[in-house]
Amino acid sequence: xxxxxxxxxxxxxxxxxxxxxxxxxxxxxxxxxxxxxxxxxxxxxxxxxxxxxxxxxxxxxxxxxxxxxxxxxxxxxxxxxxxxxxxxxxxxxxxxxxxxxxxxxxxxxxxxxxxxxxxxxxxxxxx
Numbered sequence: 001x002x003x004x005x006x007x008x009x010x011x012x013x014x015x016x017x018x019x020x021x022x023x024x025x026x027x028x029x030x031x032x033x034x035x036x037x038x039x040x041x042x043x044x045x046x047x048x049x050x051x052x053x054x055x056x057x058x059x060x061x062x063x064x065x066x067x068x069x070x071x072x073x074x075x076x077x078x079x080x081x082x083x084x085x086x087x088x089x090x091x092x093x094x095x096x097x098x099x100x101x102x103x104x105x106x107x108x109x110x111x112x113x114x115x116x117x118x119x120x121x122x123x124x125x126x127x
Contacts, residue, residue, distance in 0.1 A: 017119030
């Protein structure tokens, strides 16, 4: 439930930054939102996207390293082609490897994406 809540807060905030009020206007007609996740993402993340009205197709996959950590270079490359409201989901404690994504490196990439005019929120998920 904590992950669901974090993604809901992220959805609310990036849409607010894009000029959309989810509480007042709902999601119908809202700007398209992209959820960036790594290829090793836990399956429940896609379910949460469905439950939040974002749909699984809102997810864009980023390659991981051999420990299922998001590759910051691949994240930067992926975000270069994403425009508009964006949620980047990183992980603390991968269920298979125990690894944590490099939050500092990811935050730098996310800040650069935001600086290019894209409302962006980075959230941490745990399986």
